Amino acid sequence: MTHEIAILGGGIGGLSAAHELATRGFDVTVYEHHDRFGGKARSFPGPADGDAALPAEHGFRFLPGFYTHLPDTMQRIPTADGTVHDHLVSSETVFQAFTTGYSREMAVSVPDSLAGWRDRLENMFGSKVPRDESVFFANKLLTLLSSCERRWDEEYEHVSWWEFICADEMSDSYQTFLGYGVTQSLVAMRPEVSSARTIGRIYLQLVRGLFDSDLHADRLLDGPTNDVFIDPWVAHLRDLGVTLHTGATVTGIEADGERVTGARVEMDDGERVVTADQYVLALPSDVVLTLLTPDLEAAAPSLAGVRELDRGWMNGIQFYLRRDVPTVRGHSVYYDSPWALTSISQRQFWDDHDFDAYDECEGVLSVIVSEWDEPGILYGKPARECTREEVADEVWAQLQAHLNRGEAVLPDDVLLDSYLDPAIRWDDEAGELRNDAPLLINTVGSHQYRPEARTACPNLVLAADYVRTETDLASMECANEAARRGVNAILDRVGSTADRCALWELEWPAVFEPGRQHDALNMRLGLPHPAAGSDQFWTAYRGVRTSPLLGRFFSE
Structure with a gap:
């Protein structure tokens, strides 16, 4: 039996879902608002x-x-020369x-030399950052590396990166290099409002790339x-039998409180109601907001959390x-x-x-x-x-x-x-x-509002960068991973015997595993992380360092 799938949105999430479903024999149609596929990842004609x-x-x-899901998909998109x-x-x-x-x-x-390693460490922590502050920041990173998953979810999710690294107590150089730096320039998240859970995980993965x-x-x-990614992908999807529509704007999602019954799509020849066995919602969170109705929320209650998510530019x-x-x-x-x-x-x-x-x-x-x-x-x-x-x-x-x-x-x-x-x-x-x-911003406490790819609605899954994933950052990697999770949910629902989409967890250095297990025990006993006292020590140390009487010893 062939199952018809309607994918609403042709960005990375929608195309990833189409790819995985088409290779498993599903009848797939993608509806994309723009005249080009790719969403935020697309390129387009300029002047x-x-x-x-x-x-x-x-x-x-x-x-x-640390991207694993998207590169895996890229390896399965053929081009003329590879x-x-x-x-x-x-x-x-x-x-x-x-x-x-x-x-x-x-x-x-x-680095391949001692001098290279020294230069790498100085560049990482900012040669203009005072040495004692660099040591403190390194300790915070070690704390994260030795923290259990439960602490990430229950503690670091509810504190900002700015607060976690004690940026208010530090020098301007510390705030510039280590507070903002990579955080705002590469992932557009203000450290004062973004969670230490998200920034910490991504920061460590970026650092890992500099040492592995x-x-x-x-x-x-x-x-x-x-030219080199999206168009070859679209051509491959067409070869797989996927039907792709551009200039197709989703104007509504019809539901009866239990299931999705159709999607209203505005196309060149007017509005039509698209029906399918399963629906993949692969639209940005700000667009999803405009489509929420009481009946849709009743069918998929987790979508209500999208109202609580913040977006930046x-x-x-x-x-x-x-x-x-x-x-x-x-x-x-x-x-x-x-x-x-x-x-x-x-x-x-x-x-x-x-x-x-x-x-x-x-x-x-x-x-x-x-x-x-x-x-x-x-x-x-x-x-x-x-x-x-x-x-x-x-x-x-x-x-x-x-x-x-x-x-x-x-x-x-x-x-x-x-x-x-x-x-x-x-x-x-x-x-x-x-x-x-706009781009999803992982603000403090927002993880609880992000839905899973599998919704309670029996014929609706999600494939977008606001979905809960291991990546935990609005990105092409997150959208691709979300699509894989959504496709796996569809395979389970229809009883398919096809292989499930591969999923990967973020990797952590094995040397810190004993520390993570120790911290997991601490969490069960209601105890703080073993390094939790470093913040109090720093506050006391800073008081001595900045005192008129004793501070001169730190400047000599």
């Missing part, structure tokens, strides 16, 4: 240059080494820049995302250059940029992309803006209050403030054009920008 359009991205791709996975390339360096003129480069490969020779700490694609802008400016072969983080900028120079990685098709364009600098509520340096306004043109001017000015130190790395005459993510649009009525593609 036109004659008959050709410059390549643009929602944001640059970043695939750290698989999509072959289009992953490793970066070599992270560039860290400040407007003060201080900058440094950190290799992302595993079996992992690629930082990978990206060797061409525009749709993390969107990209492309700068097209008259000459290539490679900066470094990897990501650049602009630590004291008010808009929390991160960038990558794309052409050095896009070896096979035909840049000759675009007159004058010799380079593409792809930039992510992760902070939209702080005033900028050019107009003195938060990004939300700027026009699209002002956002481009402001981001360019902040890049120049970091890179044009001593020499004009980014002079004005090198700029050919720019293109801001079209999800960012001006709202005349509100007098500010709106974002049609």
